[in-house]
Amino acid sequence: MARTRHVIAVDVGGTETKAALISGVGDAGPGRPPTTLAQRRRPTRPTGDAVVEDVAALVADLRAAGPHPVDAVGLVVPGIVDEPTGTGVYSANLGWRDYPFTKNLEAATGARVAFGHDVRAGGLAELRLGNARDLRNAVIMPIGTGIAAALVVDHRVIDAPGEIGHVDVGHPDPCGCGQTGCVEARAGSAAIARRYGERANTRVSGAAEVAARLRAGDPDAAITWHEAVDALAKGILLVAALLGPEAVVLGGGLALAGPLLTDPLTRRLDELVTFQRRPELRLAALGDEAGCLGAALLAINMLEET
Amino acid sequence: MARTRHVIAVDVGGTETKAALISGVGDAGPGRPPTTLAQRRRPTRPTGDAVVEDVAALVADLRAAGPHPVDAVGLVVPGIVDEPTGTGVYSANLGWRDYPFTKNLEAATGARVAFGHDVRAGGLAELRLGNARDLRNAVIMPIGTGIAAALVVDHRVIDAPGEIGHVDVGHPDPCGCGQTGCVEARAGSAAIARRYGERANTRVSGAAEVAARLRAGDPDAAITWHEAVDALAKGILLVAALLGPEAVVLGGGLALAGPLLTDPLTRRLDELVTFQRRPELRLAALGDEAGCLGAALLAINMLEET
Structure with a gap:
């Protein structure tokens, strides 16, 4: 049976960034959904460096919010994303091009980072936890x-x-x-x-x-x-x-x-x-929580795979 | 290392059916392509029953053409196909609807049958053996x-x-x-x-x-x-x-x-x-052989998986 993991999930939106401390197990089935232990929101500032700085501050804040050490961070962003290399390829609204999110956020937090695309991560959450399960x-x-x-x-x-x-x-x-x-x-x-x-x-x-x-x-x-x-x-x-x-x-x-x-x-x-x-x-089914839940699943899946 | 398999591959086209006796190994990489040992062609007759009858005759013919027992048959057809259930869902030209190809061809030949869609199988062949390898x-x-x-x-x-x-x-x-x-x-x-x-x-x-x-x-x-x-x-x-x-x-x-x-x-x-x-x-790269090669890969993959 898979271990319970504690992860911080961050969904960078065009105007607002949502972050949550979430516990859950890999391959979460119905009846074992992830649990959100704490949440934070803040306005999104453009550029990749500003996003990494703000996400690192949210991670520090949420690390202090729970009793467990955090196993990983899941980060999802909009625009064109290259998931295998952890790169934000392009965002017109937020002003980055080929920005190395995984590398820079790992350096800023010391945590392992799973990186993905906001819409695909939200879809993953609907697929595993929401109205697309079947x-x-x-x-x-x-x-x-x-x-x-x-x-x-x-x-x-x-x-x-x-x-x-x-x-x-x-x-x-x-x-x-x-x-x-x-x-x-x-x-x-x-x-x-x-x-x-x-x-x-x-x-x-x-x-x-x-x-x-x-x-x-x-x-x-x-x-x-x-x-x-x-x-x-x-x-x-x-x-x-x-x-x-x-x-x-x-x-x-x-x-x-x-x-x-x-x-x-x-x-x-x-x-x-x-x-x-x-x-x-x-x-x-998941409303505007889908992105954060999907980011959490990416982080948990990364931990399960390694 | 994967075993060499001997399979009969059949590509049912709108006007002509191609069949081949092919030997190859699973997960065929560059340098280890399947080898075509014998080929047959005949006109395609409409309806699922006629196709199964004609394919069974081609299988019997090709079984006699090589020195090795045949491990499986790969069959690909046009139209709308449901691969997991082995069903030809619909073909306007060839006149079938929800026809159980795998079941009926296994009954007619006594061989295990891998069933697929002609275009997808041809694509699989280009992907593994042709110009899409990279x-x-x-x-x-x-x-x-x-x-x-x-x-x-x-x-x-x-x-x-x-x-x-x-x-x-x-x-x-x-x-x-x-x-x-x-x-x-x-x-x-x-x-x-x-x-x-x-x-x-x-x-x-x-x-x-x-x-x-x-x-x-x-x-x-x-x-x-x-x-x-x-x-x-x-x-x-x-x-x-x-x-x-x-x-x-x-x-x-x-x-x-x-x-x-x-x-x-x-x-x-x-x-x-x-x-x-x-x-x-x-x-x-593979021209009109792509469908047969893809059908052979489906059959070989089926054997590898079981």
Whole structure:
């Protein structure tokens, strides 16, 4: 039987960094989920050096929060990530390129570091602990300002970019990535808020407000929402043709809309599907804790493997 | 050290079935490729029962062709395949649905059967023995009448449909699958021949003749070819965003065009790429033997695992 490990898990987000002291065992099955013993949050500062400095301070703080020595640190970051070498290859928002996170954080903390990608780690947590536990092939897709996916094939999160937010689904709108037609340019939460605002000539606080106006019968909200659903459906169908997932597990802020999102998305998929298996739609279970839990699993798995 | 195995490999194609008696060892590395001792070909007859009957006859014939007892049969078929259960889920051309190939061929031959998908098995052969040997993430994409791909992630062919021929790349043409905009509807070899014929108001024998006319400066051939290349490039970019392959290995009849295909495809990818890593383009090494070699590897791997 696997040992109980004590790890510090850190999820570096675009605006906020979450850290947690977590205990758990390798190969955590249902009924033996990791336990979060303490949590911390702080704003994220750009550049790799600032992130390592702040994460090292969080690690020192959380080391003092529990009675056990810490066995390892799990760190997940956004952007393009090279997991085997522990490198943050690129983040436009946070300003790094080929930054050696594992090496520098190990030097700053003296702890062993497991390094990964935030979306893939969150997907790993949904796969092991959340709403994808029974799935062999799945797409776990958090929808926030950005849209990306963890791709599960044969019960494993594969090491692949999963940039479903940046596949061209045929609409004419430009995207920040340089392409036109991206899923994210119509279905990302910031795009939904911006596009509704332009259409209704007003300002809204975010996609949740657009959802509220949709519930209240606002026709501009209905059009904006329909265009978002259409882009999501077309992106999901592309992935279905290539990877054949049994289910798409929707997470992130937009999934808080629940059936307001999944009902029209199911209908649109049914309209568009031809030869593909239409994947079941599910909502993610772990909310914004998925990234930290996934980082903890990466750290525990690293300890089990060595 | 792994034992040398003697297997019969069968690749059921849409029009022709190829079979071979092959000897090899598990985990065949460079320098220890499988050896083909005898080969047979015959036309493919539709329906699962006819395929099993004909394959059993080929197996009996090849069993008599070599001095060693045969350890197993590897069978690969087109269409939608469920490898773990040994089932041919669906083939429009060959007329089966949920047909139990492994069970029925084992009953007909008395041999153990390893069952797989023709494109994925061909990709496995390119990965272990051909032009993808050094690649960690790759797309191995035979282009014939149909277009599909074996998807390689972390040195493994993943168990996924890989239907890159049926992703929507935004053109208005209908496809036999029921969608519009499919890669195959512009870049499949039958589509190239048909679309050239319509444009030039003539008949050609196939895509190779369109390629010959392109070399000779025919402007209708140039337009048809350019549209095929454009569809292929957009399909490859979708896969690049999701899976990040280092290279795309092009096979099948259309890849016999060589630089006439890869040069404009490289240029078009360079024009379209934004954030994605532009995959290297390569030509497959194994030609139409890839499917049989892959079927042999499936059989040898099955024997090694048990």
